[in-house]
Amino acid sequence: MSKYHEANPGPLSGVRVLDLSTVVMGPFATQMLADLGADVIKVEPPSGDNMRKVGPMVNEDMGALYLHLNRNKRSIVLDLKTEPGRQACLALVKTADVFLYNVRPQAMARLGLSYEEVSAVNPAIVYAGAYGFGGDGPYAGKPAYDDLIQGMTGIPVLYEKNSGDEPRYVPLTLADRTIGLQAAIACLAGVIQSRSSGKGQSIEIPMFEGMTQFVLGDHLGGKTFVPEKGEMGYARLLATHRKPYKTADSHISVLIYNDKHWKNFLCLIGRDDLLEGSIFSSHSVRADNIAEVYSFVAQVLAEKNSEYWLGCFAQADIPAAPLYSMEDLMEDPHIKAVSQIVEMDHPTEGRIRTPGTLGKYSATPLKIYRHAPNLGEHTTEVLKETDLDQSVIDYLTNNTETSKS
Template identity: 55%
Template sequence: MSGPLAGVRIIDITSVLMGPYATQLLGDLGADVIKIEAPAGDNVRDIGPRRGPGMAGVFMQANRNKRSIVLDLKAPDGREALLRLAADADVLIYNVRPQAMARLGLDYAAVAAVNPRIIYVGVYGYGQGGPYAAKPAYDDLIQGAVALPTLAMQAGSDVPRYVPLAMADRVVGMSAVNAVTAALFHRERSGEGQCIDIPMFETMAAFVLGDHMGGLTFDPPAGPAGYARLLNEHRKPYVTRDGHLCVMIYNDKQWRAFFELIGSPELMDSDPRFSTIGKRTEHIHELYRMVAEIMLTRTSAEWIDALESADIPVMPMHTIESLMDDPHLQAVGFFEELEHPSEGRIRSLGVPATWSKTQPSLTRHAPRLGQHSAEVLREAGYGEEEIAAMVARGVTRLEP
């Protein structure tokens, strides 16, 4: 393995997206991630387009750099195997409700009893001190609970809408990576393991309110909630004469350059609505409406030439298909075309960060269900007869 977390072993009892995304990022950083799957496998193995059974695109884009072992954790033998794996691990991460881990006999106390140095991380719906503690959670539910659909309406949507991404899953997954790496650093200094809870609701509430608490920051309130620029109905790709364009005019220098570009340099100094960032924020609806009307007068290519010459930030509005052909992503090698042992030619997303010493990379393809069951059990000290007996009892399964 390569990367800054080489030598770190992670027991991954997660499924669907939030937990698997977090553990994939940790695997990209070089950790040895052992993905524990129920006999039926992770649900997303069969969601969406795929070539072979259990190897859908969504699964493959969230489960590289892992080894898959099947364990029925409801069976005593499966629980025992998990604890044997945890005894030599650095991190255990799960994304079911804590009550489910307790029913399995795999709560923090049980795991810490075999490995006091372990970092035990729960990534799930709600903090355990409130009335939502036992509620199930999914990305859509959390998006609604932290006001994203209502913010969409405030910004001009005709109906409440979820962001068309598994945003909560991915944001909270990245928060889990932050927690794991910080806890590993703490343990390196202190020798102490610990239990960490990362609730989706509270994490996403902080994520949203950081932008939109606004005047409610103060007691009594100094103004309304909401960041006016982000809620502006004209904050969207501008319509040009022949398409759409993404333009961000933000600071004084950029606005002065834009007003000069459109032949009205006097606006910056003569119109008090546009003279400072504070005034522009107060009048952002009028300002963005004006820009929207002006953008209609030229083609996208004409605007790109003019705006780039004036050093005003501009980008094309991609589709997913055109994003795949973006010249910058192609130049930096963001998409890796690889040969998967069972799925043939695939496109894998590159690691965005560049490291001068310990560059993260893809070292393992997304695993087939149970591909590494025997390998991992042998590492935990199981003999061939014991593994065969576990297979016969349905506690584990090996790759066909």
């Protein structure tokens, strides 16, 4: 447990994380840990995290995505390619519970920060690597980014099957954020084990394998069984009409799912004659004919406007919602009521909006207690929390300022 952690209300107060990651996957993982109260120290090279450069921005090196991914953290600058920078990092390791990185393991070894070298100064450390491919396979050490992993796990082809359009990536950093969630869980699991046993471990969180699990969990289909019982794919998810339904004036999202929903819907449209002896009669029969089922709903909903259908579905207790744009989402009354978009003052960037913390904790409420840091904002502060001599801290700080300028 870190004795240096600044008091905050989160349930992970007392856990210290050294975050050597950049871009989205690793910083998203540590942002969640920081929101939960962990003391996350973001260790950056003199040039800073690449995501600092991605606009829009008010000031250089403080891009919008960087602000969202790095709140509640402290930033220090260390040139890990130098021996003083490496030694300072190892001094911080002595105070930490978790050491997270998202470059290839070979790069960490070249820096002299392999698991063997890091655990030598802190045997209880949880040494977590989140990167493209597991070390036991033929792709080990290959570079990986969100788009590549989406492509290799078939997500663009799923889009093609569903829409009939050309393959395309999901317009979100889906792989980065999905594996970032897995990395955060892995770090917490490692800390629990380390604190119970007194000894940490090295943990690998590979993107390709993680997204393969994510995709095939839905789409193994007939290959679930040996011998196989049909084709791969979850038919409902791949149905052409599984998309927002077009109404007479716009689109809405509707999921008529269980037997009760279907009974209510068919009665609503005056087609209770289809309750028995048709493709709508049971969940299994609907699943076997899902393309025709969704096509039928699409034809019916096109006849009246969205306001009419949303009112009808609310009365019939059928799940339905308007189709939002990003701008609509910002104005949603529920999102406003639960403060999921927070306005706050940043000391250098002015008034900003950022997604709020997630969930309610009755005993340890969450909050944004620290702004996203400027590059190296906490270097001196954090290094003073180690066993380094003041002369070494002064040397590191002065050389950091020189390299940044």
